[in-house]
Amino acid sequence: xxxxxxxxLTILVAAVVLVLSGCMSTGKAADAxxxxxxxxxxxxxxxxxxxxxxxxxALREAFPENEVAWGFTAAFIVNKLHDEGVxxxxxxxxxxxxxxxxxxxxxxxxxxxxxMVNLMLMVGGEYxxxxxxxxxxxxxxxVHPMLYYPENIQNIITALEGEFATGNGATIVCAHGNEKYxxxxxxxxxxxxxxxxxxxxAYVAVMEGTPEFDPVMETVLESxxxxxxxxxxxxxxxxxxxxDVMGDEEDSFxxxxxxxxxxxxxxxxLPAVQALIVQKIDQTLAQF
Numbered sequence: 001x002x003x004x005x006x007x008x009l010t011i012l013v014a015a016v017v018l019v020l021s022g023c024m025s026t027g028k029a030a031d032a033x034x035x036x037x038x039x040x041x042x043x044x045x046x047x048x049x050x051x052x053x054x055x056x057x058a059l060r061e062a063f064p065e066n067e068v069a070w071g072f073t074a075a076f077i078v079n080k081l082h083d084e085g086v087x088x089x090x091x092x093x094x095x096x097x098x099x100x101x102x103x104x105x106x107x108x109x110x111x112x113x114x115x116m117v118n119l120m121l122m123v124g125g126e127y128x129x130x131x132x133x134x135x136x137x138x139x140x141x142x143v144h145p146m147l148y149y150p151e152n153i154q155n156i157i158t159a160l161e162g163e164f165a166t167g168n169g170a171t172i173v174c175a176h177g178n179e180k181y182x183x184x185x186x187x188x189x190x191x192x193x194x195x196x197x198x199x200x201x202a203y204v205a206v207m208e209g210t211p212e213f214d215p216v217m218e219t220v221l222e223s224x225x226x227x228x229x230x231x232x233x234x235x236x237x238x239x240x241x242x243x244d245v246m247g248d249e250e251d252s253f254x255x256x257x258x259x260x261x262x263x264x265x266x267x268x269x270l271p272a273v274q275a276l277i278v279q280k281i282d283q284t285l286a287q288f
């Protein structure tokens with residue numbers, strides 16, 4: 001009788017162990033799913049927040065099984081939002097954190113695998129800062145800025161074709177640029193050359209460095225175009241596009257060129273641009 005009971009007890013224990021093993025295995029599998037972390041400059045402008053919110057929604061729709069987290073690289077924007085009492089952003093209520101805090105918190109939560117998406121255009125100081133953040137305890141794979149990938153010089157122009165000026169208009173792609181470190185403008189110069197060779201009345205102009213706006217303006221005014229379409233070549237539509245490009249001051253691009261002008265939205269809101277980034281994220285997730 002005792003032997004039968006012992007046998008039943010052994011079977012029962014074995015069954016419990018199998019069930020618990022299955023639960024633990026499922027938990028580990030869930031924990032191992034890479035977290036997608038977006039590293040972005042951030043924005044305190046309502047329009048810029050809207051652009052990033054659009055990208056957040058596109059990302060969650062494309063990768064419903066992955067956790068999505070954000071971290072901002074601009075400490076002054078994080079501080080400004082906190083000072084204004086803003087602790088979360090977007091429809092998904094993303095916590096307002098610096099990118100270093102986001103990675104630290106994920107590690108504390110026991111997360112391991114991370115895809116860090118550099119939601120940037122250029123390989124510049126902001127990117128280097130994000131790449132220099134310690135990732136001890138995390139297995140991080142990176143999606144680099146858009147123009148890190150040589151093929152995207154053409155791909156992003158193709159993605160933006162639907163935003164170009166129609167009829168007898170000129171298209172000016174407006175980027176921030178970098179005057180202090182001109183080497184960071186190399187891809188923008190290549191974009192300008194590609195546009196000039198493959199499109200009519202299409203150019204790149206930056207706010208800092210080259211390609212400069214003045215020569216572009218002279219070329220446009222010497223042609224017979226009758227309107228301008230400024231393309232926002234920044235992830236968000238913020239201060240630079242609102243004031244430096246479309247402002248009413250005498251030194252804005254729009255005022256200087258003196259022709260009827262309109263402007264596109266921030267790149268983070270454009271589905272064709274979102275698709276380019278989603279593709280890179282998908283390729284990076286496959287590395288795990």
